[in-house]
Amino acid sequence: MNILSLSRSDLITLICFIIAVLSGPVILEPFGAGYPDLLQKFAIFGIFAIGFNILFGLTGYLSFGHAAFLGVGSYTAVWTFKLLSMNPIPAIIFATLVGGAFSVIIGYISLRRSGIYFSILTLAFAQMSYNLAYSVLTPITNGETGLQLAQSDPRALDVAFGRDYGAVLPPSDLFGIEMTGYPGFYFCATLLIICFFISMRIFRSPFGMMLRAVKSNQNRMNYTGLNTRPYALAAFVISGMFAGLAGGLLAVTDPLAGAERMQWTASGEVVLMTILGGSGTLLGPVIGAGAIKYFENIFSAFNETILLNAYSFLPESLQHMMASVSSLFVGEGWHLTLGALFMLIVIFLPGGLMEGFRRIKGMIGRIGGGGDVSSKSETAPAE
Amino acid sequence: MGILTVNNVNKRFGGLKALDDVNLDIHEGTVHAIIGPNGAGKSTLLNCFVGKLEPDTGSVVFDGTSLLGIPPHKINQLGVSRVFQTPEIFGDLTLLENVMIPAFAKRDGSFKVNGWSAVANQSEVRDQAMVMLEDVNLASKSKETAGHLSRGDKRRLELAMCLVQKPKLLLLDEPTAGMARADTNNTIDLMKTIASKGVTMVVIEHDMHVVFSLADRISVLAQGHVIAEDIPDKIKGDPRVQEAYLGGAHL
Numbered sequence A: 001m002n003i004l005s006l007s008r009s010d011l012i013t014l015i016c017f018i019i020a021v022l023s024g025p026v027i028l029e030p031f032g033a034g035y036p037d038l039l040q041k042f043a044i045f046g047i048f049a050i051g052f053n054i055l056f057g058l059t060g061y062l063s064f065g066h067a068a069f070l071g072v073g074s075y076t077a078v079w080t081f082k083l084l085s086m087n088p089i090p091a092i093i094f095a096t097l098v099g100g101a102f103s104v105i106i107g108y109i110s111l112r113r114s115g116i117y118f119s120i121l122t123l124a125f126a127q128m129s130y131n132l133a134y135s136v137l138t139p140i141t142n143g144e145t146g147l148q149l150a151q152s153d154p155r156a157l158d159v160a161f162g163r164d165y166g167a168v169l170p171p172s173d174l175f176g177i178e179m180t181g182y183p184g185f186y187f188c189a190t191l192l193i194i195c196f197f198i199s200m201r202i203f204r205s206p207f208g209m210m211l212r213a214v215k216s217n218q219n220r221m222n223y224t225g226l227n228t229r230p231y232a233l234a235a236f237v238i239s240g241m242f243a244g245l246a247g248g249l250l251a252v253t254d255p256l257a258g259a260e261r262m263q264w265t266a267s268g269e270v271v272l273m274t275i276l277g278g279s280g281t282l283l284g285p286v287i288g289a290g291a292i293k294y295f296e297n298i299f300s301a302f303n304e305t306i307l308l309n310a311y312s313f314l315p316e317s318l319q320h321m322m323a324s325v326s327s328l329f330v331g332e333g334w335h336l337t338l339g340a341l342f343m344l345i346v347i348f349l350p351g352g353l354m355e356g357f358r359r360i361k362g363m364i365g366r367i368g369g370g371g372d373v374s375s376k377s378e379t380a381p382a383e
Numbered sequence B: 001m002g003i004l005t006v007n008n009v010n011k012r013f014g015g016l017k018a019l020d021d022v023n024l025d026i027h028e029g030t031v032h033a034i035i036g037p038n039g040a041g042k043s044t045l046l047n048c049f050v051g052k053l054e055p056d057t058g059s060v061v062f063d064g065t066s067l068l069g070i071p072p073h074k075i076n077q078l079g080v081s082r083v084f085q086t087p088e089i090f091g092d093l094t095l096l097e098n099v100m101i102p103a104f105a106k107r108d109g110s111f112k113v114n115g116w117s118a119v120a121n122q123s124e125v126r127d128q129a130m131v132m133l134e135d136v137n138l139a140s141k142s143k144e145t146a147g148h149l150s151r152g153d154k155r156r157l158e159l160a161m162c163l164v165q166k167p168k169l170l171l172l173d174e175p176t177a178g179m180a181r182a183d184t185n186n187t188i189d190l191m192k193t194i195a196s197k198g199v200t201m202v203v204i205e206h207d208m209h210v211v212f213s214l215a216d217r218i219s220v221l222a223q224g225h226v227i228a229e230d231i232p233d234k235i236k237g238d239p240r241v242q243e244a245y246l247g248g249a250h251l
């Protein structure tokens, strides 16, 4: 034990995580992912998925509506920019709190049911929020155009501290450091590390154990003197706050908010990230989020010309046929690839990429003459 | 006055009268067995003690508190623990965690967001749980996942989960049902040890050897009605019991 109250192996995991995240720009350079816009997305969606995993990975409650909190976080952050200050700190604090407040309401109602009914309720709420953002709430959300900054915004705190951005629309800035590019990434990365640490502490705490008990046997919990619903609600609200924070950070790195962030496809994406990486594991959701954002970036960048070039070694008729078939899976159609990838993972690696890593580790152990490493790695807790 | 008093309890399921004017008085520190043919209403009666079912009429009073309308987790917090006919455990968690959870429930109440302290630092609760696992001979498996245990081991684990809470009243529904002979004997020995420590128990049991060697008093339930209640020796010779329970065969 140490000042961080972590076990030795957790401490090592945390240190490796910090090093990997901070050196992200260097490590990911060879993969063509070392540029700030994408790195920011990795960090932000990593936070989103870490939070989602506290709900889904620990308690087993599968929410299909978490994008609602992401969207709420973004709107809140942009409003904070407009009304108070372009400093990202108030923006993310309010985004987290408002995300939490929304999740108290939606969670309280949705958790009256479990299983598929819970999922449907959360989905319904998210779609409702999405539609409201486009209709009656347009004074707050600015409807289809999306909520943007304006020169005429009051920015009360900035004014009070004598900060004048002049005639240009300002980006968010942390005491003079603009939250775009690498500074923007390092701001998000710091929060990712903090969120990862919080999640680690929750996983190892008595509270985390109770959340896993919720997933395992609610009946036994009740007859053991534990009230299951507040535990599930607490997990729901924590994950809602993480989502609100992630939404706030999206607005920090790019100060606008639109309702499409709340659409059900965005809710589904975080489910995929968590399952792809390995739900219920500490690192899995971050890896899943990174993997999906990375492939999204690659596949959606393809277009007809690039495809034709790629198949230029083929005879012309075949070249066009291959290109048109492949184009189904790239660009706008990249979700088809995502779906196929997801199916492969669920069928062959139900524990996600983390299970894949464990299996590889086990295989290497066996080849290296290490007796029954594989059976050990199977019974090891899922981290 | 006993620690658990049941007065004129009735329970209907549609047209079926599952409990018919049941009266019971369980005394502190005793083992009270409930026997009766299948479908007599034994499990239904136990369900009325833990908040799983609500009697249509009548009263159930535990330790001065009426149990009617109280949810299961609050009844447990009053000091009632229950072992189910099919073991209810946390199958995805380790044995140690299975026993630590009820210990936390006893210490921290029905809900506490204890999200910042490490389980690894909770040595008091962990030691308590380990001692309990030793008592039921499962200490060597403390790090295994509970779902893979044999039926008998699951039952003993469930007993440890109940006992770690130091319940004032322990309810057991057919604790040896569906168990292999060796497991049955183990479980009986364990229940005897528990009884010798003065834990008040209500046991539903089919095995007559278990009942007569364990119980201080026996109630016989038939078609939802208590047809006899007495000490084991008297119950053995009661012709009504033999009639109802064994179709006239001799005990």
Ligand SMILES: Nc1ncnc2c1ncn2[C@@H]1O[C@H](COP(=O)(O)OP(=O)(O)O)[C@@H](O)[C@H]1O
Pocket (backbone or CB within 6 Å): B013, B016, B018, B036, B037, B038, B039, B040, B041, B042, B043, B044, B045
């Ligand atoms: N939830 C229920 N709904 C309808 N009927 C029930 C329910 N629970 C028990 N019963 C019926 O009540 C009677 C008593 O059942 P039970 O208490 O389980 O008997 P025992 O445990 O003595 O074998 C049985 O006829 C059973 O079918």
Ligand SMILES: [Mg+2]
Pocket (backbone or CB within 6 Å): B042, B043, B044, B085
């Ligand atoms: Mg029964």
